[in-house]
Amino acid sequence: MMKALNYLRADTIDSALQYLDEFKQDIRILAGGTDLVVRLKQDMVEENNILDISRIKELNDIFRENGAIHLLPLTTHTDILESETISKYAFILREACATIGSPQIRNRGTLGGNIVNASPAGDSISALFVQAARLKLKSINGERVVSIEEFFTGPGKTVLEPNELLVDIFMPELEENETGFFKKLGQRDALAIAVLNVAVKMRIREAGTNAFDRAVVAFGAVAPTVVRGRRVEKAIISSSLDSPEQIHYIARLAFREVSPISDIRASLKYRQDMSINLLYEGLLELSANDWKRKV
Amino acid sequence: MAQVIDISFTLNGKECKLSVPANAVLLDVIRDKMYLTGTKEGCGRGECGACTILFNGRSVNACLILALQADGAEIVTIEGAGVEKKLPSIQKAFVEEGAVQCGFCTPGMIMSSLYLLNKNPNPSIAEIREGISGNLCRCTGYVKIIKAVEKAGKDIGK
Numbered sequence: 001m002m003k004a005l006n007y008l009r010a011d012t013i014d015s016a017l018q019y020l021d022e023f024k025q026d027i028r029i030l031a032g033g034t035d036l037v038v039r040l041k042q043d044m045v046e047e048n049n050i051l052d053i054s055r056i057k058e059l060n061d062i063f064r065e066n067g068a069i070h071l072l073p074l075t076t077h078t079d080i081l082e083s084e085t086i087s088k089y090a091f092i093l094r095e096a097c098a099t100i101g102s103p104q105i106r107n108r109g110t111l112g113g114n115i116v117n118a119s120p121a122g123d124s125i126s127a128l129f130v131q132a133a134r135l136k137l138k139s140i141n142g143e144r145v146v147s148i149e150e151f152f153t154g155p156g157k158t159v160l161e162p163n164e165l166l167v168d169i170f171m172p173e174l175e176e177n178e179t180g181f182f183k184k185l186g187q188r189d190a191l192a193i194a195v196l197n198v199a200v201k202m203r204i205r206e207a208g209t210n211a212f213d214r215a216v217v218a219f220g221a222v223a224p225t226v227v228r229g230r231r232v233e234k235a236i237i238s239s240s241l242d243s244p245e246q247i248h249y250i251a252r253l254a255f256r257e258v259s260p261i262s263d264i265r266a267s268l269k270y271r272q273d274m275s276i277n278l279l280y281e282g283l284l285e286l287s288a289n290d291w292k293r294k295v
Numbered sequence: 296m297a298q299v300i301d302i303s304f305t306l307n308g309k310e311c312k313l314s315v316p317a318n319a320v321l322l323d324v325i326r327d328k329m330y331l332t333g334t335k336e337g338c339g340r341g342e343c344g345a346c347t348i349l350f351n352g353r354s355v356n357a358c359l360i361l362a363l364q365a366d367g368a369e370i371v372t373i374e375g376a377g378v379e380k381k382l383p384s385i386q387k388a389f390v391e392e393g394a395v396q397c398g399f400c401t402p403g404m405i406m407s408s409l410y411l412l413n414k415n416p417n418p419s420i421a422e423i424r425e426g427i428s429g430n431l432c433r434c435t436g437y438v439k440i441i442k443a444v445e446k447a448g449k450d451i452g453k
Contacts (some may be wrong), residue, residue, distance in 0.1 A: 001318075037359045103410065104355050271357060
């Protein structure tokens with residue numbers, strides 16, 4: 001049996017911000033509930049006030065504006081998979097969301113929830129890293145924008161203040177000459193928390209070549225937060241990905257980027273090895289497809 | 296004193312009004328207050344899909360929704376799926392293919408199949424496997440379930 005709760009419902013951003021300010025230290029936000037309700041059942045939630053934001057229409061949309069894609073936080077993973085805008089301009093995020101949970105979880109779970117939960121293994125987060133997402137946080141005192149990389153400070157920890165609400169997630173539209181992928185290793189295909197995941201975005205220097213002038217690589221579930229693979233990025237830019245041997249040489253640099261732990265899902269050593277292999281496999285598949293994106 | 300709130304929702308086409316405590320889960324309300332016990336509780340944490348229902352047209356795990364979140368929602372459970380013309384085909388196909396053994400996962404399997412076939416009446420085997428990936432069956436090994444969904448899709452397409 002779940003403990004007694006005080007349920008609050010906000011139908012506008014302003015009313016949500018008022019509640020957050022009023023209850024500050026003792027309030028927990030409920031959106032899709034796919035994570036929070038499990039925690040409530042396990043008695044892992046200290047807060048007594050539950051603020052249901054799932055009906056705030058101003059927080060539920062996908063749109064393009066001035067070269068950026070905006071996904072408002074109540075966008076579900078299914079909304080992302082069904083959006084043509086996303087498959088064109090944010091396909092790496094789309095690939096990540098396709099691996100999350102199950103149809104039932106994707107129908108209910110939100111992008112904002114996946115971000116704010118701040119799991120080091122959050123599948124959308126690595127993709128948001130490489131797509132250079134920015135987050136708009138709002139409170140009754142004003143609003144601020146932080147980059148996705150600045151947002152996380154540790155497992156389950158973020159810079160979000162108790163009276164702040166995530167109100168927008170936006171990122172530059174992917175361009176024609178940009179390619180990339182998201183790959184996840186789980187213990188099974190559905191409903192698996194990632195053993196690790198990797199997201200890659202690269203900009204092709206000149207069509208028909210194996211040269212890139214920009215690369216962003218992010219690994220999930222191998223450190224306290226999602227981490228960038230900066231050595232790998234530099235190597236991709238400074239060399240030409242002409243052969244499987246060359247790609248493997250670059251992928252092996254992943255070993256030095258990650259600082260995983262051993263837990264119930266995998267050992268430290270396995271995660272280290274697999275961070276190389278997953279990156280190698282993804283790059284190899286992309287190269288075999290002449291660096292064309294999947295969708 | 297626990298907070299109790301009045302809500303209303305449509306359950307299998309019927310208007311329902313009731314008072315529920317803030318900590319009640321929708322699955323428990325459906326089973327223990329509305330006495331519709333076709334929707335099952337397996338894991339209680341969104342991994343097995345035995346509690347799958349349609350919530351505003353989308354398949355969800357009823358065990359992960361607070362009952363208060365159902366205020367104003369349109370809900371279809373296995374008992375109400377019969378009012379949708381597609382269900383008899385799915386049920387018939389499950390029977391004909393022998394896709395039921397102990398039966399515990401069946402209501403959830405059928406609701407996931409209904410959601411899939413509503414979106415995509417002619418799914419490939421891969422799409423069926425993905426469509427029921429949120430539902431665990433510990434008896435059949437899935438082969439017969441997949442055949443049944445394939446058959447139901449063909450029947451509906453006729």
